[in-house]
Amino acid sequence: MEQSRGINRWLGLGLLLLVLASCGGGGGSGGTGQPDDGGDPGSPPGQGDPDPEPEPEPEPEPVYFDPEWRNEPLPAAPLEAPRGQWLATDTHVHTDHSSDGSMWRQASDDALPGNVAVADQIGQAVRQDLDFLALTDHRTYDQHWDPLWTSGDLLLIPGEEANGRPHANILGAVDTVLDGMDGAEGAEHRPTQQSLWDAHGQGAVWQSNHPDRDWSDDDGTPNDHASLIGGDLIEVWNIAQDKDAQLAYAESRWNLGMETGVTASSDNHFRELWLGFGPGTVKTHVFAPVVTERAILGALRHGHTVLSQGGALAPFLTLRADAQGDGVFEALPGDAVVAAAGQPVTLRMRVQRGLAHRLRLYAAPGRDAGPLATFRPSSSDDTFVTTVSRPEGDAPYWVYAEVTDLLGVRKALTSPIFLRASDAGGVPQGERAVPASLQWRDGAALVVGERGAFSGFADVAETAEGVPLVVAERHDAEGTDILFRRGDQAEPVVLNTLAGAARFPRVAAGGGRVWVVWEDERRGQQPRRPRIILRGSTDGGLTWEPEVLLSATEGRAIRPALAVLADGRPVVAWSDNARRCFDLMVQIGADGAAESLSSDKVCDGGHALDTRSTRDPSSLHPALTVLADDTVVVAFQDNRFDVNPGWTGQTGFYDGLEGLDRTDPDNWEIVTRRRDPDTGVWSPLVRVSNNGSPDDAFIETALADRHPSLVADGGGRLIAAWDAKVLRSAGVNSAILASVSEDGGLSWSEPVPVGSNDQAMSQRPTLAVRGDGAIQAVWMDTRDSDWRHRLWGSRWRAETGWSPARRLSGTGNAVWPRAAGDQVVFASDRGGLAQRDPTWRVFHRLTGSAVGETPSLLTGTRSVTSDTLANWRRRWLDRARAIPSPETQDHDHPHPH
Incomplete structure (x- = not known):
């Protein structure tokens, strides 16, 4: 349009000059009729050719949001005394949604019924006076879809014990956190680190579980996974494991500059062991400003925790610090304070119900060096004040307090307070490196978000x-x-x-x-x-x-x-x-x-003899689109076709044979229904992914298909995309699959992998119709050499299918994309510190240009530009058979110690 206006403008000017020349009015000096001299620059005004009209300025591209955003400093630590309350929890509790969720199942290789329902563990937590609880079942989020996940007596927050090895609790996530394919030798912590970034991208908290077993070798030396950066909590009082070794592990991490809080937990699987080993046998107390999920998660992420033995008469220990010398104790356990070498920092320790116990203060490099100071409470509520100073040098320095009985048995413990030389805190590194982020620019503009939030x-x-x-x-x-x-x-x-x-x-x-x-x-x-x-x-x-x-x-x-x-x-x-x-x-x-739209499925409360006899299939994560004639189509994920919906592991005997109904995770399917705009009638359910069978749990076509996205291309077609993985809960990666419907969602093509890369955990896709008519898919992906989650994308046209994948985001992690037209928004931790910085902000960019020169891929990557579902599935089934069963990586806790 702009180009045609310019041409018309020049044609009009040419006609005007011809008219003037025919009238003798142009070019001659003094009207002599002499021919024009060609526009001598020295000719007086009115002589020579006129200056050409300048080319029209192109309209500038619109600028949206804040492309020149700046990374402001972290908010200063408050100098006033914190206000809040101590809330009690047990940070590690299982139900029969875990494949080893009860004693009879563990003792029978999962053949016998389960007896630890969600309501059972919640009820026991209430009886032990806990204030909130997360049910942390193994590698599943399905416990939250259980109708028994409810309580008016305590606050329930989401939880999951993620990963095959090492185990880690994710507190406050909104979705399951996947554990992908192992890294190469010396980089075994790659999928663990990626899991942590995924959790933080959900606003969740990361806890390293029983580090003496999962994060250490047999000789107690920290293993590769211990080099993870950015963890929030370390479980140092798991009563089923060696708590002294757990605390020694935590000290080794603090000495590397990793600043974490600590937790205590029962790790309970068995109702038979409630007496002495049940939920609340030991307690983690969290200092939160109010009783809400977000306040609790924020306090956990800051490490604002103290630990105690359970029971009403157990000693209770708190620790606070005054680094300003003004008499205000502003720092809680888990906090970092700035103190110059030799500067006194005043500590205040309060012990309640600690008569006839000992209070010890420990400092870096650890308890093997002996206590920094020892105190003996002389009343049922005693307070002790002392000072500590950070030594000369750059070595990390920290202090924590512990109460034991006269036999040396731990009764209470605090998270450390970290004494820093400056506000920066540094970027810690473990024995194995975590790669720094690749510094690609993507031109993304800041939409919303503040530093430190x-x-x-x-x-x-x-x-x-x-x-x-x-x-x-x-x-x-x-x-x-x-x-x-x-x-x-x-x-x-x-x-x-x-x-x-x-x-x-x-x-x-x-x-x-x-x-x-x-x-x-x-x-x-x-x-x-x-x-x-x-x-x-x-x-x-x-x-x-x-x-x-x-x-x-x-x-x-x-x-x-x-x-x-x-x-x-x-x-x-x-x-x-x-x-x-x-x-x-x-x-x-x-x-x-x-x-x-799912009232036809069966929901069954089961029977009292097996907690897993219930059948509660879930219809989740809907996606909507509307066709040109106002036909509405909805896609969602559904596990009604699983032989055992909502449960991991086996459920006893199936047709007389043990173990033939094991699916872990469930055989989730992507399904659709469409609404006729004239009658308002919805079509029957259509299986888009259409794999697996409720009659054969081991059928090799079964996949966990989740997180659908749906779009209409404007030409009468529907395109659906989702992520999928073989039915293996750990050690395998997911990929993006897509399918096309030519009849408004009544039938769908065979799914195909989109931008598949075997080294990549690809998940949570979004679809949009670009301005040029192509379909744009964007998803989270980990194929880059620095391990980060980035946005990758592919375009689809009916004539050519899906294009090769392109990188669509730059520096840092990028998660949870959503797209419309040529635009995409996502959350990123760019600009945040590697640890103790909750900064995630929302950014916007156009999807027209790729980011980075060439794909920066991991060594040995199999990058497939054209793949089939059968080939992709075969590769992952072969891999799943070659690695240890996830069940061998679970707990075996009949006799905690």
Whole structure:
């Protein structure tokens, strides 16, 4: 358009000159009629050819958000005394959702029934006066879809014991954290480090479990996994293991500059051992400002913990520090304070119920050097004050306190307080290196996020003019809020009218409307009963209408998806467990009625003789799209086709033979349904991934298909993408699969791998229709040589299929992408420190250009530009057979010590 306007302008000017020449009015000096001299630069005004009109300036590309953002310093540590309360928990508890979840199962190689239900462990935690609890089952998130995961007596937060080896607890994640293929010799900690970055990208906390066993060799020497950088907590009081060796391991990490807190746990699997080894036998106490999930997770990540023996009469020990010399004890266990060498730092230790016990203060390099000081409480509530000084030199320095009885048996322990030479804290390195991030620029602009805080789980839409509209979560010390920001507006706005309880936003635009939907817990978190809330705008998000409550059940309404009809009405999908298991709900219009699309599946409470006899298949993670004729299509993941939905390991005898119903993880499938715009009738369920069989758990086509994305290409086709892995819970990578429907979702093509790379953990894809009509897929991927999660993408056209993968993000980790048109948003830790820095911010960029010169791949990478599902599956099945069974990597705890 701009080019044609320029041509017309020059043609018009040429005609004007011809007219002037024919009238004798152009070029002659003094009207003599002499021919023009060709435009002598020295000719007086009015003589010679006119200067050509300059080329029109191209319109500048629009600039959205903050492309010139700066990495501001971390907020200064507060100098006032912290306010809050000590909340008790047990950070490591199992149920029968773990494959070794009860004694009879362990003793019978999983053949006998289970007897440790989710409600059993929650009930025992209540009886032991715990304030909150995470159920940390092995390599699964399915315990959170169990209808028994609820309590009005304590706060439940999500948990998982991730990885095959070494085990690590993930506290507060929103999804399972996958453990991928082992690294090369000397880099065995690569998948472990990637798991930690994945957890932090979810705003979760990382705990290294029983380090004397999983993070150390047989001689007690830390193994390769111990070189992980950025861990938050170390379990130093696991009563099923050697707690002295656990503490020695933690000291070895602190001496390398790794600043972590400590935890205590029962690691309980067996109800038969509740007396003496059950949940709450030992306790981790967390200093949190309020009783919310976000406040607790923030305190855990800072290491604000002290540990104690369980029971009402157990000694309770606290530690605080005054580094300013002003009499204000501003630092809690886990904190780092700045102190020059030789500068006195005052410590205050309070021991309650510690009469006839000993209090010892230990400092770097550790307890083998003997205590720095010893005290003897003389009352049931005694306080001791002393000073310590950081020695000369750069060696890490730290102090912690411990209470023992007169026989030397530990009764209470604190996390260390770290004394630093400066605010920076440094970048620690273990015995094995973790690669520094590759420094690729991607031109991404900052959307939302502040240094020292977490922002993430973004989504993006665009106006008819192409202006990006972004929503995201922002976490603070007590809760979470939903921010909205237009690309052409300087500041974000908070959409949830009641602060601190909103999560998982989605945004969509169309028909002159913008809609945002989210999950909201304003009713409180005891019990967890989130609802779905919708909010609309008629002016592109400049102003907002009142909130609309969509879900009104007493169940948990979670993880919404959003699309818009041609007339601007919203279409919202979510999962709700009001009837027992999680059903997939869809509502058309803000004032419509929610309809279940999974009510045909069977939800069964089982029987009292086996906790795993229940059948509660879940319909989760919906994705929505709308065709040109307003046909609505929804995709979601569902495990109803698994022989044993929601459970890992075996469930006894199947047709008289032991172990033939083992799936770990479940055979999740991607399914779709479509709504006729004229009748409002939904089609029957269609299996998009269509692998596995409920009649044969060992069938080799079975895959765990999860996290669907769905888009219509504008030409009547539907494209679905998701991540998939063979049914192996650890040691294998997932890949992106995609399928096409030519009939509006009634049937689907054979899935194909997209941008597959065997070295890469590829997961959580998003799809969008680019401005040029191609389909853009973007996903998280770990194929680069620095191990980071980055965005990679591929384009699809009907004529050519999927293109080779291209890198789409630069420095640092990039997670949880969402795309619309040519735009993508994601969360990244770029600019954050390697440890003790929760900084994750939301960024925006266009997907037109790739990032980096050439793929920087791991040694031995098999990069496949054209792959088939059969070939990909065969490679991973062969690998799964060659590595040890995950069951050999689990606990065996009939007799804790």
